[in-house]
Amino acid sequence: MSLQIIVIGATNVPNPETFGECDPYASITFLGQKKKTEVVKSEINPNWNQTLEFDLQGVPAKSTDEVTIEVKDWERVGRNRLLGSVKFKLNELTKGGVQSKSMTQNLLDANNRPHQSQIKLKVTYAPPAGKGGGSGSQTEGSQGNPEFLYFLVNK
Numbered sequence: 001m002s003l004q005i006i007v008i009g010a011t012n013v014p015n016p017e018t019f020g021e022c023d024p025y026a027s028i029t030f031l032g033q034k035k036k037t038e039v040v041k042s043e044i045n046p047n048w049n050q051t052l053e054f055d056l057q058g059v060p061a062k063s064t065d066e067v068t069i070e071v072k073d074w075e076r077v078g079r080n081r082l083l084g085s086v087k088f089k090l091n092e093l094t095k096g097g098v099q100s101k102s103m104t105q106n107l108l109d110a111n112n113r114p115h116q117s118q119i120k121l122k123v124t125y126a127p128p129a130g131k132g133g134g135s136g137s138q139t140e141g142s143q144g145n146p147e148f149l150y151f152l153v154n155k
């Protein structure tokens with residue numbers, strides 16, 4: 001049971017550098033857990049192709065649970081700068097079973113206005129076994145048992 005996010009890449013990220021280009025990485029927060037991709041140096045169209053996995057420790061995610069993505073510029077000295085961010089809810093990804101969705105999200109600036117920049121992701125949610133996900137095989141198991149008992153009783 002987990003939320004897996006493949007961070008594919010971003011296009012046209014804002015470039016705050018005075019010289020050269022920025023060094024973007026993506027930082028993703030889900031239910032208080034934060035995971036980061038590697039930094040791609042001097043690139044406004046970074047390809048990360050990295051899988052970030054959030055372990056939910058047996059607690060099913062809700063459709064209203066929110067994923068927060070921040071794309072930042074790595075700095076050798078001083079604070080990393082926020083280039084853009086986007087939030088989205090899991091929505092239909094929690095409708096049951098393993099659900100997967102490829103998405104392209106527009107990054108927003110500090111005033112929530114969309115940048116020209118987009119980030120590409122593939123999000124997969126696997127619910128805890130038995131709560132939507134593994135219910136199919138569990139039903140089969142419980143249907144088999146009464147027949148077996150019937151066989152024993154009538155022998």
Ligand SMILES: [Ca+2]
Binds near residue numbers: 017021022073074075
């Ligand atoms: Ca930088």
